[in-house]
Amino acid sequence: MIIKQELLKIFRLPIVGILLLFFIIINGLFIWSHSYIKEELSVLTSLVDKYGTAINEEMLAQFGGDYQQISDWVSTIEDLNGKSGYEHPSDLLADDEFFLNPPISDKEFNQLLEYDLIETYYRTAQDIDGIYENVNVRARAEETIDLYGFQGEAAETVRAQFEKLADRKEQLIENGEHKHLFFYGKIYKMHNLLFKDIGMILIFELIILAVLITGAVTNYEFEQKTALVTYTTKIGRKLVIPKLFAAITANTAVIISLIGATLAIYFLVFNYSGLWHVPISSYFNAITDFPYITWWNISFIEYIGLMLLLIYLVMMLFSGMTYILSIWLKNTYLVFISFMVILGLGVLIPGYIPLSTNFSHYIHQTPFFMILNPHEWFMGYSPFTISPYYEVITISSWAVFVAGLIFVSIRRFYRQALH
Amino acid sequence: MLVIENVSKQYGNFQALNSIQLEFQNGIYGLLAPNGAGKTTLIKMIATLMFPTKGEILYNGTNIVALDDKYRDVLGYLPQHFGYYKNYSPEKYLFYLAALKGLDKSTAKQRINELLTLVGLEDVTRKKMKKFSGGMIQRVGIAQEMLNDPKVLILDEPTAGLDPKERARFRKILTSLARDRIIILSTHIVSDVESIANQIIMIKEKKVLYQDTVAHISNQLKGMLFETEVSLAEEDQFRDNYQIIGERQEQEKLIFRFVAEQRLEEAWQEVIPTLEDVFLHVYEDDQTLAGSMK
Numbered sequence: 001m002i003i004k005q006e007l008l009k010i011f012r013l014p015i016v017g018i019l020l021l022f023f024i025i026i027n028g029l030f031i032w033s034h035s036y037i038k039e040e041l042s043v044l045t046s047l048v049d050k051y052g053t054a055i056n057e058e059m060l061a062q063f064g065g066d067y068q069q070i071s072d073w074v075s076t077i078e079d080l081n082g083k084s085g086y087e088h089p090s091d092l093l094a095d096d097e098f099f100l101n102p103p104i105s106d107k108e109f110n111q112l113l114e115y116d117l118i119e120t121y122y123r124t125a126q127d128i129d130g131i132y133e134n135v136n137v138r139a140r141a142e143e144t145i146d147l148y149g150f151q152g153e154a155a156e157t158v159r160a161q162f163e164k165l166a167d168r169k170e171q172l173i174e175n176g177e178h179k180h181l182f183f184y185g186k187i188y189k190m191h192n193l194l195f196k197d198i199g200m201i202l203i204f205e206l207i208i209l210a211v212l213i214t215g216a217v218t219n220y221e222f223e224q225k226t227a228l229v230t231y232t233t234k235i236g237r238k239l240v241i242p243k244l245f246a247a248i249t250a251n252t253a254v255i256i257s258l259i260g261a262t263l264a265i266y267f268l269v270f271n272y273s274g275l276w277h278v279p280i281s282s283y284f285n286a287i288t289d290f291p292y293i294t295w296w297n298i299s300f301i302e303y304i305g306l307m308l309l310l311i312y313l314v315m316m317l318f319s320g321m322t323y324i325l326s327i328w329l330k331n332t333y334l335v336f337i338s339f340m341v342i343l344g345l346g347v348l349i350p351g352y353i354p355l356s357t358n359f360s361h362y363i364h365q366t367p368f369f370m371i372l373n374p375h376e377w378f379m380g381y382s383p384f385t386i387s388p389y390y391e392v393i394t395i396s397s398w399a400v401f402v403a404g405l406i407f408v409s410i411r412r413f414y415r416q417a418l419h
Numbered sequence: 420m421l422v423i424e425n426v427s428k429q430y431g432n433f434q435a436l437n438s439i440q441l442e443f444q445n446g447i448y449g450l451l452a453p454n455g456a457g458k459t460t461l462i463k464m465i466a467t468l469m470f471p472t473k474g475e476i477l478y479n480g481t482n483i484v485a486l487d488d489k490y491r492d493v494l495g496y497l498p499q500h501f502g503y504y505k506n507y508s509p510e511k512y513l514f515y516l517a518a519l520k521g522l523d524k525s526t527a528k529q530r531i532n533e534l535l536t537l538v539g540l541e542d543v544t545r546k547k548m549k550k551f552s553g554g555m556i557q558r559v560g561i562a563q564e565m566l567n568d569p570k571v572l573i574l575d576e577p578t579a580g581l582d583p584k585e586r587a588r589f590r591k592i593l594t595s596l597a598r599d600r601i602i603i604l605s606t607h608i609v610s611d612v613e614s615i616a617n618q619i620i621m622i623k624e625k626k627v628l629y630q631d632t633v634a635h636i637s638n639q640l641k642g643m644l645f646e647t648e649v650s651l652a653e654e655d656q657f658r659d660n661y662q663i664i665g666e667r668q669e670q671e672k673l674i675f676r677f678v679a680e681q682r683l684e685e686a687w688q689e690v691i692p693t694l695e696d697v698f699l700h701v702y703e704d705d706q707t708l709a710g711s712m713k
């Protein structure tokens with residue numbers, strides 16, 4: 001009953017609805033601005049329709065047979081100088097004589113461009129084994145250590161983690177997780193689009209909403225000048241507890257709505273049919289020569305689930321921090337500014353810690369740093385977040401910390417003079 | 420019974436109240452003191468919003484802080500600045516507060532109807548409060564504090580900003596509520612409490628000066644209060660010699676109401692002192708009084 005009343009206070013705030021709608025529109029526009037690659041992406045989904053995602057000998061034989069036909073057709077086409085006999089679409093397209101004045105119809109030319117993409121998928125699929133043989137995790141460790149300038153104990157920690165990653169790479173090769181068709185990362189960067197760009201946008205939008213909602217409902221009585229009345233009723237200052245639950249409920253609803261709407265738009269624009277169960281560690285996801293390697297065999301759809309879970313938990317932590325600030329400051333503007341300052345410090349301070357002791361690793365185990373690279377969650381990639389349990393440790397230790405502070409703050413609120 | 424037991428309150432280095440000792444039985448108590456005397460400070464401590472620096476407040480023998488929600492369950496409080504949700508109707512706001520006071524829905528509904536009728540707001544129960552006058556808001560405030568049928572009802576300057584008609588209505592409502600409970604009403608306006616309070620409490624220099632009936636307090640000035648005509652020529656000297664409590668002009672003459680140890684001149688008319696006279700006399704040299712009297 002009281003929680004319901006507190007929830008009504010939140011949802012009657014025009015700013016919540018307006019921001020939510022505004023963010024959905026922004027995200028929709030952002031997704032739409034990438035929709036021009038849709039056509040090209042469908043080349044891959046058609047391939048997956050035909051051959052499935054798993055790259056193995058049987059699949060390569062079938063794929064190769066079809067590719068031979070493309071190759072045959074390409075070899076018949078002459079450029080203006082009468083040169084012909086190219087083996088691959090890309091060879092033909094690299095011939096300037098041909099490219100500038102293609103002696104074929106527009107339709108055929110478009111067909112050729114599509115074949116060029118198919119070639120990329122086919123030849124990359126063939127090369128994966130070789131590529132992974134050349135992925136040197138230990139060398140990557142040393143490069144990373146040099147690049148960041150780790151020293152002593154901190155460098156050892158990085159080395160040890162990459163050592164684990166080297167084992168994981170062997171295991172991954174055995175499973176064949178890397179050998180699955182997916183949108184070609186080096187061209188389309190779809191993993192980064194969804195998990196880094198959209199993931200980050202979502203996180204920052206949700207932070208704004210979570211801080212506003214939690215601050216507004218917790219400070220409501222002080223800002224409406226009703227504190228003296230409400231906090232002297234029978235429930236009294238314990239009213240801050242239903243307020244906390246109302247904030248959690250409202251934040252949950254907002255998180256579900258914003259992420260739900262954004263992902264709905266995303267998957268309406270981009271067709272992922274046949275790709276839901278492709279492992280995130282697929283080589284095609286890689287955007288650099290060092291591929292993404294998740295610590296466990298996680299499929300695309302599972303990764304989305306984990307991302308949602310982590311975003312939710314991080315938002316609960318941020319909501320909890322906002323709640324604590326509200327109990328002390330009693331003013332939503334102050335709370336908002338303070339939270340942003342804390343967030344900024346949380347992001348910046350770790351950068352000033354010397355990289356010689358393990359403290360430099362611990363100081364990165366904060367939700368503030370964690371939200372900066374959502375596309376690297378559960379992966380061995382960057383040195384500060386490389387540990388398999390980075391996310392679990394960060395969330396659980398901060399949950400204990402924030403819960404403790406909430407408890408202390410409520411206790412202090414009970415004993416505080418209210419004006 | 421409510422007992423203020425040797426309570427002092429300090430704001431940092433500033434002492435607002437010093438060793439306050441008071442006892443309240445059922446009835447209306449007028450807490451009468453000028454601005455800044457510490458009325459709100461005392462009331463906020465009784466309302467558990469602030470805590471004494473020294474001493475304690477006991478309800479039926481137990482510290483009110485220890486009683487916690489059992490005490491707040493019998494408490495009704497109207498703050499000096501009564502806050503409300505501007506977009507709510509009185510009915511909706513009272514429903515919310517009734518929930519906070521632990522009333523179930525059907526009891527709340529009935530109470531809210533009764534109370535809004537009692538305070539004369541039955542026609543606007545569903546109107547948004549942002550359109551209400553100060554008097555109407557104050558009446559919502561009274562309805563609000565009566566929701567839980569409190570045994571301790573405190574009102575901090577409830578008449579501030581009300582016109583004389585609203586004030587009279589307000590006194591009537593309060594008198595009708597006065598049975599079986601302690602009502603503490605703070606004000607710096609004598610007429611608010613003179614006719615309805617069983618006892619008057621005056622605070623001066625951070626301490627309780629009087630806790631007594633209106634008659635007893637008024638008697639303090641018995642035989643010391645006079646009126647006389649003074650010509651304009653004598654005016655200045657007269658002002659220097661005596662404490663003037665009131666004055667009015669009749670034709671060419673001034674009529675002064677003033678305090679003196681005893682009757683010194685035939686022309687002086689002894690008058691019966693009122694509570695107002697004592698109030699003006701007591702706080703005559705009080706800095707905080709300046710500018711507060713109407």
Ligand SMILES: Nc1ncnc2c1ncn2[C@@H]1O[C@H](COP(=O)(O)OP(=O)(O)OP(=O)(O)O)[C@@H](O)[C@H]1O
Nearest residue numbers: 419430433435453454455456457458459460461607
């Ligand atoms: N929170 C506070 N911090 C410091 N000093 C305060 C605080 N609240 C009140 N005071 C001071 O304590 C004294 C008593 O204030 P209080 O509000 O209790 O007086 P009051 O009798 O209610 O006055 P008024 O009739 O103007 O409402 C004043 O001097 C005031 O400045």
Ligand SMILES: [Mg+2]
Nearest residue numbers: 458459499575
């Ligand atoms: Mg006051």
